[in-house]
Amino acid sequence: MARSTTHVEGRPLTRAECGEAGITARLLTEDWDAMTTAANASPNHISSLDRWVKKARELNPRLDDGQAVRMAERLKKDHYQRMGRLSAAARRIAREAQAELERVAARPAADGT
Numbered sequence: 001m002a003r004s005t006t007h008v009e010g011r012p013l014t015r016a017e018c019g020e021a022g023i024t025a026r027l028l029t030e031d032w033d034a035m036t037t038a039a040n041a042s043p044n045h046i047s048s049l050d051r052w053v054k055k056a057r058e059l060n061p062r063l064d065d066g067q068a069v070r071m072a073e074r075l076k077k078d079h080y081q082r083m084g085r086l087s088a089a090a091r092r093i094a095r096e097a098q099a100e101l102e103r104v105a106a107r108p109a110a111d112g113t
Helices: 017-030 034-040 047-057 065-106
Strands: none
Touching: 034 047
């Protein structure tokens, strides 16, 4: 009996279980548009205002609806600003590391070879 390369015991294989061939087979069978649409429609999606209103209410349960929406918008804005700062810092670190690698590679070897 041939073994399925994408499922075992009725469930999809994990990445660790299926190897490169299984990963490729699984990627070919996924409906990426449906997964993207479902993720974007989720109330937990990062751009969903409902997610941020929920977080605002967790921080202060006594907020009325208008206050919760305003706080949610502020939380969302703060989140994106923080992510922008972290992204810029990561790019700076990568740029500095690349410059250091290029500097080390350009330096002549100490033994003259």
